[in-house]
Amino acid sequence: MIRTLSVIGALFAGTAAMAQDSVPIQPMDVNAARAELGKRMFYDPRLSGDTSLACASCHMPDKAFTDGEALSQAYSGAMHFRNSPTLANVGYRAAWMHDGRLGTNLNDVAREMITETYLMNMDMRIMQERMKQDPKYVEMFAAAGMSEPSNGGARNALMDFMKTIVSRGAPIDSGDLTSSAERGRLIFEGKGQCSSCHSGPRYSDDKPHNTGVPNNPDIWSDPERHSAFVTYGKFMGVENYMNLREDLGAYIRTHTPDTKRSFLTPTLRELTYTAPYMHNGVFETLEEVVEFYNAGGGDDDLKDSRLKPLGLAASEKGDLVEFLKSMSGDTYDVDAYVWREDDFGYQLIDDWRNATN
Ligand code: HEC
Numbered sequence: 001m002i003r004t005l006s007v008i009g010a011l012f013a014g015t016a017a018m019a020q021d022s023v024p025i026q027p028m029d030v031n032a033a034r035a036e037l038g039k040r041m042f043y044d045p046r047l048s049g050d051t052s053l054a055c056a057s058c059h060m061p062d063k064a065f066t067d068g069e070a071l072s073q074a075y076s077g078a079m080h081f082r083n084s085p086t087l088a089n090v091g092y093r094a095a096w097m098h099d100g101r102l103g104t105n106l107n108d109v110a111r112e113m114i115t116e117t118y119l120m121n122m123d124m125r126i127m128q129e130r131m132k133q134d135p136k137y138v139e140m141f142a143a144a145g146m147s148e149p150s151n152g153g154a155r156n157a158l159m160d161f162m163k164t165i166v167s168r169g170a171p172i173d174s175g176d177l178t179s180s181a182e183r184g185r186l187i188f189e190g191k192g193q194c195s196s197c198h199s200g201p202r203y204s205d206d207k208p209h210n211t212g213v214p215n216n217p218d219i220w221s222d223p224e225r226h227s228a229f230v231t232y233g234k235f236m237g238v239e240n241y242m243n244l245r246e247d248l249g250a251y252i253r254t255h256t257p258d259t260k261r262s263f264l265t266p267t268l269r270e271l272t273y274t275a276p277y278m279h280n281g282v283f284e285t286l287e288e289v290v291e292f293y294n295a296g297g298g299d300d301d302l303k304d305s306r307l308k309p310l311g312l313a314a315s316e317k318g319d320l321v322e323f324l325k326s327m328s329g330d331t332y333d334v335d336a337y338v339w340r341e342d343d344f345g346y347q348l349i350d351d352w353r354n355a356t357n
């Protein structure tokens with residue numbers, strides 16, 4: 001089923017008119033046929049070396065395209081050392097990955113996901129041939145204006161699909177907040193200083209900051225995670241990577257000491273679906289996150305000076321959690337993502353979000 005992008009546009013025009021303070025996320029410009037192709041690829045396990053993982057294995061629609069784990073899974077024989085981030089509104093980010101190491105083009109992220117040994121471990125030369133053997137892909141590439149399946153075309157298609165993943169229906173956009181959430185907003189914008197980093201329509205400045213989030217010891221106690229972490233450290237040229245027992249965050253690309261343990265501000269949209277939280281999933285609930293900020297963040301010499309103990313009363317903490325929840329939009333239509341085996345392989349049967357909503 002192909003839902004045209006103009007339909008989404010019309011829905012958004014409707015919500016925009018009702019919006020009060022907050023700015024709803026606007027749909028992005030994409031080639032609709034290419035996005036449809038990218039969507040099929042996103043759910044296709046043939047994009048991983050041993051056909052065991054699809055993008056959707058770690059970015060599940062019913063979890064706002066996260067995986068619900070503190071630390072992500074990985075290709076067979078490895079485990080990941082980071083939390084799988086939401087893909088909601090990901091096309092608008094200025095940089096990607098928790099350390100911001102990819103910042104030019106969203107289709108570069110698609111390549112890293114596919115080819116990285118501890119992600120999908122796929123040789124793109126084989127991927128291209130696999131796609132050429134599937135008549136449905138041949139047809140869809142042609143419909144998207146490409147003569148045949150190619151790696152560049154595949155990456156662009158995944159990019160266009162990801163750009164269609166935009167939030168909608170959040171109470172914050174319609175101005176439909178409970179009085180508790182309204183009180184939470186005052187803390188968020190006032191003494192909490194949350195909005196100094198969590199700014200703009202996505203509630204992110206896309207910049208790295210040190211908030212003192214504690215390390216997740218599972219990275220070093222699990223040999224499969226540790227070996228993936230070491231591989232990453234070595235590739236990024238960080239000194240002494242064998243003995244490293246902390247995630248250095250943005251330092252891994254800047255190599256400037258004051259960026260140690262700083263991570264990109266995540267979006268606060270869709271938090272209801274994206275637990276656990278932080279780059280390493282150390283907090284299971286929003287209550288724990290608010291407790292962390294109430295204590296002035298974690299314990300780190302390089303911590304951002306805006307984080308100070310807030311002394312919030314229990315009711316204020318509850319209000320802040322309510323406000324954070326008001327940034328989550330419509331639930332995702334899980335059944336719509338089922339793949340069914342057809343004669344050749346797999347066929348996507350429906351759209352990723354409930355179009356009637
Ligand atoms: C094995 C699990 C896994 C698979 C499979 C996977 N991802 Fe990811 N993805 C992750 C993790 C973990 C991160 C964060 C990595 C980091 O910060 O170093 C991530 C990050 C991303 C990001 C950056 C998001 C942001 O806000 O910075 C995008 C975009 C993305 N993945 C898209 C995809 C696409 C497209 C595919 C399929 C081609 C895919 N992923 C397959 C686990 C996975």
Ligand code: HEC
Binds near residue numbers: 192196209
């Ligand atoms: C100095 C900038 C800064 C300030 C101020 C700040 N944050 Fe954050 N916030 C971040 C960064 C950076 C992260 C990610 C840290 C990590 O992954 O280790 C984060 C993570 C979060 C998360 C987890 C999101 C997720 O998907 O994992 C929530 C929720 C959050 N902040 C809410 C708040 C609230 C509420 C306040 C105010 C009390 C606040 N933040 C103040 C920078 C900031």
